[in-house]
Amino acid sequence: MSTTFSATVIWSAPARPSRAIRKPDSPCCGTACMYSVASAGSTALHGTLNKELNMSTESLLTTPLHALHRELGAKMVPFAGYDMPVQYPAGVMKEHLHTRAQAGLFDVSHMGQIRLTGAEAARALETLVPVDILDLPVGMQRYAMFTSETGGILDDLMVANLGNDQLMLVVNAACKDQDLAHLCKHLAGHCKIEPLFEERALLALQGPAAVTVLARLAPEVAKMTFMQFASVKLLGVQCYVSRSGYTGEDGYEISVPADQAEALARRLLEEPEVAPIGLGARDSLRLEAGLCLYGHDMDTQTSPVEASLLWAISRVRRADGARAGGFPGAEQIFAQQQKGVEKKRVGLLPQERTLVREGTEIVDEQGTVIGTVCSGGFGPTLAGPLAMGYLHNNYTALETLVWAVVRGKRVPMRVAKMPFVAQRYFRG
Template identity: 60%
Template sequence: MHCRDAAGLFDVSHMGQLRLHGANAAKAIEALVPVDIIDLPAGKQRYAFFTNEEGGISDDLMVTNFGDHLFVVVNAACKDQDIAHIQANLPEDVTMELIDDRALLALQGPKAAEVLARLNPAVSDMVFMDATKLELCGVECYVSRSGYTGEDGYEISVPADTADAFARELLAYAEVEWIGLGARDSLRLECGLCLYGHDLDPTTTPVEASLLWGISKCRRADGERAGGFPGADLILEQIKTKDVARKRVGLLGHSKAPVREGSKLFDANDKEVGIVTSGTFGPSKGMPVAMAYVQTALAVIGTELFAEVRGKKLPMTVEKMPFVPQRYYRG
């Protein structure tokens, strides 16, 4: 609630940070994702996901073009496999540099811009998905106006040996409090953001996951750079035919009891029709929120389903996500 009302500071240094150097770096990464990386402007960041030959998602990531190199952030749980995957697919003229001397902090919430501008007013000129290098507390930081809470805010890569002092500088402001990763999980869920390993996995395609917005138009069947990524034929066919057996949906509970990951879902005839992949009580929403995969015919706003919780069938309704409005600053 503090993050929604003011500003929260998150330590996400467990994420993997990489640099890719070379004129063909963007082309190399684009061959692994269904996203436009070649035309990513300098000073911009983009969400992407690795696909496999079966069309599944093997991880999601953030890619930033800093002009002289690409800066890539990958998930902690998949860090080693992602690094190996990228390295195995790089041409000889592209090099990968592992960054192990930087921490990663996220300052999120409606007061985040006001607070960070006290350290450098230039951050106020940034809009959602802008990224730049600038000085904060006397050291060079990589700053993007992005985050994983649905709120306005920044993700800041800071030299590890100055991270403690930098964090304390931010925490000295009345608006800022440390926020834990459990709260980060409920924040991202309320705002409809997927968590890899839960809502996304190697057996789930972007079409099933309702991530069509994450597939750039130029990479689709009628685009000038169509396909060319692992599993492209299957994914592009699913986009064309809309023929998938299941879809990711949002669910709102009718009681106060949270519905957790792994809960089975049933229709009105007591037939099992899906499973919850993320679920909690939404502090901002004031009711249980969940993501789930259900049979495509039931992935319709307003459909009533029943979640099995400790032997009881609790009613839930398919609802549009995000459950709480996203408040990214777009200028």
């Protein structure tokens, strides 16, 4: 790789006094929240975000919509170092079903937005991810992963091509400081690295009515297709809009200047189809969609092959591709792809009403431990429990019968196809 470009890194140890009381020290994982909230009837929805719970509020960061969440009556919980809404008065069940039926507005401003600029930005980023960035068209985005030298996953992210030698990354909230340090360590000298943690907020408008709602403010968004990315003026403010999301539904993610986020959120909530949605429903929606949550369904000890994410490794970067390898852990990942792995992530449907939680052991008919649950809970759309887990490769075929051990009782489960609900991405 050429090293003739000057190093420009707009970064120092992140300090966010404008909206932070004190930044907590937190590891890079998609965790920091446990919740159990009752909704319709006596049904309880328990999230899978249940590691490293820290109920202290004195050290939490806040997003630009924090006051609005309070005004709307949100129940706030610690998540990834932020004080975030887990649910609103309607409850998780109704929020989930509303998103599937109409449109839900999510505050995901805790996630990290990072801009890379420079003629070598795409080529440099390819040294950290197993994805084709060089051929990513302007106005499109792509799912990617930072891989480790051993083939594990450091974080997953979205990468968009803004044009003019600019890339926009969106990384997980709890990982963003470490991801930024990772980028600075490896890409300094090849591109400008600009964290936008304070400058920009991020909203997600999800559901079948999302296109109708957003098109009232900017008609051109209706023509966008899944994973397209554009600069769009909303309420007179230039925003970055992508047709994507984390629910399995059609929808948009909107990067907006932080000081304009509340005005935009309030305007969207004026639309009759739109309701505010918290982390509880976001988790159950992504679980039904079969989408991974970093720190639960994948981590540094999990490879893309094991996580059933081989589809995310671009063909041009695979062992027989034109730009094969060149990213951390490539040889280990290629070897797994060729020889197979001992465990893989699969979908699981309990055959009883019992909820199966993260960390639950999975056994075969003889009682031998063959895997563990990585995410589990109640699926409001399915009106029943569902889970994802890692199983020994001998048990990953669809319809295979296995058992979860819940409080000493064996709960039968069948290996199921993911996503659990039909994806409704708009592809034109």
